[in-house]
Amino acid sequence: MATEVLVPLAGNIWLVLVNVGDEVEEDDELVVIEALKMENPVYAPCDGTVSEIRVKKGDVVEDDDVLMIIEES
Amino acid sequence: MVFFENMGLLALTPGMVFMWVIGFVLIYLAITRQYEPLLLLPIGFGIIITNLPLSYLMEPGEGLIWRFYHYGIEWEIIPPLIFLGLGALTDFSALLSQPRLIFLGAAAQVGVYVTFFIAYAMGFSLEEAATIGIIGGADGPTTIYLSARLAPQLLGACAVAAYSYMALVPIIMPPIMKLLTTDEERKIRMKKGRKVTSREKVFFPLIAAMVIILLVPASAPLIAMFMMGNLFRESKVVERLNETAQNSLMNIVTIFLGVSVGATMNAENFLRKEVIFIFFLGLFAFMISTASGILLAKFMNLFTSNKINPLVGAAGVSAVPMAARVVQKVGAAADKRNYLLMFAMGPNIAGVIGTVIAAGIFISILK
Numbered sequence: 001m002a003t004e005v006l007v008p009l010a011g012n013i014w015l016v017l018v019n020v021g022d023e024v025e026e027d028d029e030l031v032v033i034e035a036l037k038m039e040n041p042v043y044a045p046c047d048g049t050v051s052e053i054r055v056k057k058g059d060v061v062e063d064d065d066v067l068m069i070i071e072e073s
Numbered sequence: 074m075v076f077f078e079n080m081g082l083l084a085l086t087p088g089m090v091f092m093w094v095i096g097f098v099l100i101y102l103a104i105t106r107q108y109e110p111l112l113l114l115p116i117g118f119g120i121i122i123t124n125l126p127l128s129y130l131m132e133p134g135e136g137l138i139w140r141f142y143h144y145g146i147e148w149e150i151i152p153p154l155i156f157l158g159l160g161a162l163t164d165f166s167a168l169l170s171q172p173r174l175i176f177l178g179a180a181a182q183v184g185v186y187v188t189f190f191i192a193y194a195m196g197f198s199l200e201e202a203a204t205i206g207i208i209g210g211a212d213g214p215t216t217i218y219l220s221a222r223l224a225p226q227l228l229g230a231c232a233v234a235a236y237s238y239m240a241l242v243p244i245i246m247p248p249i250m251k252l253l254t255t256d257e258e259r260k261i262r263m264k265k266g267r268k269v270t271s272r273e274k275v276f277f278p279l280i281a282a283m284v285i286i287l288l289v290p291a292s293a294p295l296i297a298m299f300m301m302g303n304l305f306r307e308s309k310v311v312e313r314l315n316e317t318a319q320n321s322l323m324n325i326v327t328i329f330l331g332v333s334v335g336a337t338m339n340a341e342n343f344l345r346k347e348v349i350f351i352f353f354l355g356l357f358a359f360m361i362s363t364a365s366g367i368l369l370a371k372f373m374n375l376f377t378s379n380k381i382n383p384l385v386g387a388a389g390v391s392a393v394p395m396a397a398r399v400v401q402k403v404g405a406a407a408d409k410r411n412y413l414l415m416f417a418m419g420p421n422i423a424g425v426i427g428t429v430i431a432a433g434i435f436i437s438i439l440k
Contacts, residue, residue, distance in 0.1 A: 036394045036418070037394075037398075038398050038401060040412060
């Protein structure tokens with residue numbers, strides 16, 4: 001099942017820590033969003049494989065944009 | 074002989090040397106700890122040079138830094154210009170999407186008033202007590218503005234206290250926040266507010282300026298500049314003015330502000346036992362303000378099903394955005410998937426405006 005990872009708070013993409021095809025475990029850090037000079041990690045909602053990444057470093061993101069898609073294992 | 078008589082070294086007093094130490098400590102904290110370096114560095118330097126005898130830098134009518142101080146601060150020009158920049162930097166979305174959070178910014182002014190009464194009871198004059206109380210709002214330019222208006226003799230001490238406590242927000246606030254909330258409360262995830270339109274954001278500074286100034290005219294200099302800066306930002310048609318207000322203009326006036334505030338702190342003015350009380354009372358005011366925001370949030374939760382995480386109440390003290398960052402950190406420590414940062418910005422910004430209104434009320438009553 002595909003799970004969308006959503007933006008929890010608006011800001012800029014500071015770091016993308018995974019690549020398409022990576023195996024991730026629940027609670028792994030996927031992306032770091034910079035907001036108000038603070039780095040906020042976004043965690044994996046489930047175990048699985050990253051099937052698609054929709055953002056890159058420097059992108060401006062709004063609440064509830066889709067960051068990436070994880071194919072649940 | 075005349076040369077020796079005019080040599081500063083011979084006119085040195087122990088108090089002056091002690092003030093150098095304070096200046097060096099502020100510069101040290103600014104450089105190594107990066108505690109509010111944009112202000113504490115020039116303030117520290119201002120303290121040192123004003124305590125070099127016979128320089129006459131602060132001599133009324135002729136001294137260089139006296140002129141900065143007189144025309145910049147006594148004439149009330151610099152703090153409103155800083156507010157212009159702050160307005161241009163402020164995004165009101167967080168507040169507009171959840172207007173109920175405004176109350177938390179208002180609650181945080183409780184510390185200001187409680188401390189005002191305590192300072193008065195301790196023997197400070199009404200004007201001095203008001204200036205000390207306003208430290209609880211943790212807003213530097215407002216503290217300087219009110220102090221220049223009501224109690225210029227306390228300006229240096231109050232400004233340094235306000236900026237120090239702003240720098241110490243990450244140390245002072247978390248214990249209070251943890252003490253007053255349960256683990257469950259810290260884990261509350263808040264519902265996102267509605268989306269704010271750009272039209273609302275343009276109208277807000279216009280309406281807010283009119284309403285606030287009609288109610289508390291004495292707050293006009295700071296509020297008018299703040300809201301004009303915000304209108305620059307949200308109108309999207311004067312990007313050059315917006316950019317100048319946020320950056321170059323703000324940086325320029327910050328230089329004059331810092332060194333002048335530092336230069337008000339000469340030994341005879343600063344080395345008095347009242348100054349120690351000012352630091353204690355200021356800290357007390359700040360702690361009460363933090364606590365009262367949290368307690369109001371808990372109280373509001375009794376009447377609503379859409380729960381507020383009480384931690385965001387702590388951000389009602391102005392210190393933008395440090396207080397909101399601390400809320401995010403303490404919230405994430407309880408539940409790492411809880412992102413409170415943007416919710417905390419609502420009360421944080423309301424707190425700035427609340428502190429300006431509190432200052433305006435003091436001015437209209439005491440002047």
